[in-house]
Amino acid sequence: MSKLGIFDVAVRYGKVPALSDVSFTVEEGERLFISGPNGAGKSSLLKAICGAAPTSHGRIEVDGDVLNGRSPEAIARLGLTMVPEGREIFGTLTVEENLRVGTGIRRDKAAIETDIEGVYESFPILGERRHANAGALSGGQQQMLAIGRGLMTNPKLMLVDEPSLGLAPNIVDQVYETLVNLQDDRGLTLIIVEQSSARAARVGGRMVLLRGGTVVGDGDAAKFAESDLLKEAYFGQDQSEEAT
């Protein structure tokens, strides 16, 4: 089971509040989009969950384990993995080395090799270039590698920050297809930050809408796409919706 609970969470950078009074829960196997305009606190929320940003208030729990105050490496051991904004792959390491970085936390050493082959099956291009420096991959391939690298930690819950950032639309389609397939195969819980609510609606799932660091909407992504709530959240920031 991997139920994520976020209770009254606040994050601040110095005196600047990034998130306040954020509460929601995510059920096991659910697909949740976090959407909202620039500066709404989407990335801050993800960072707070995975331990990369400290919370100033509130509680984050996975299956009853409180995450606040734990180090990122301790949180990774609880089965959470992060596919960060901008991919953050290790450019000087080879593709295969990138996949192995996250396997240090696993007890089932025997399964690691089969899982690496599994990643290569899902992403054949990574298999072809397994000994190449990851920095030489294209943006789309790096996104695949970042997802594969996260999978190698054998997670229950995967956080994906802006997977479509800087990628061509057809590549974004592929990325989402992969994510949905992975979820179906492994029963992963997925939390995806996606600025384009239209994209979220097309992929389907639940959506939490953030604005100004607080939750302003929570419901089915497809219904949101037509509602006024979304326009309110973006509040005239039409350029944020250019992807629609």
Place this chain on the structure above:
Amino acid sequence: MNAIPQLLFDALSLGGIYAMAALGIALIFGVMKLVNFAHGEYIAFCVFALIVPSTDAVAVMFLGKAPAILLIPMLLLIGAVVAVASEFFVFRHVRNATPVAMMISSFALGFVIQNTLLLIYSSRPKAVSLWPELNQPVSIIGASIPLLQIIVIFTTLLVVVTLALLLKRTRIGLEMRAAAENFTMARLLGVRANVVITGAFALSGALAAAVALIMVTQTGVADIRMGGQIMLVAFIATVIGGLGSLPGAVAAGFLIGAASVILQGFLPLEARPFRDAFLYTLVIVSLLLRPDGLFAPRSTKPRV
């Protein structure tokens, strides 16, 4: 007549010492962006660990009496322990501070170590005779080379190859390379920050011990200030090599060693006392031309 091979061996052995010291600094900078100015004091500490604590001018061997097969691993261990302890008691507490604050704490730690040595051993340099037979010359391709120089060159090669294998082939090596490139991302993937940083300090301290052994055998002197000069050169080597680049640190260490020996050999006699001024002019020129270092790590900006 045999000046060229002589120069070559001089350059390689001096460069080897610089390269090992530079590696010790680059390793720690790589994982925690700390320029550890206490590194020179680790070297001095290891030298003084060889002799009996006293303020006499002639040193009595303490650990230095042990046979080499015991002495070498023990001193490497002492170096590693000192470095790991300094991380545990000092640097761990400033890990989230700015790089400047970390650097200043390393100066402070350096002064503490140096003054502790001063208190126990006094400031007088001491004559230390460790393995004097290694300074006997041997004949190689027409040049007369102290055996020690050859040992230094081989030791450097051994250290570089071992370190490369460790980084390339072991789990901790993989984690160290990942952490050096992107520490936060490595931690998000479950890499333990403390393990990686402690590992880097242990390696760095062992390298300091190796440099200490070579220096004391070569010079026959234990001086509490002996870490300062080599630390300066090693730091310059890491900067020229591109901060954070291990191959860069090694290459730049050899480069500075070679430049130093060549200047010493070819400068006009009256200019030789100013050798270091020429050397550092070259350093400045190199930094003006390549501010990121000669061997700066390839840009790891995300591709779009």
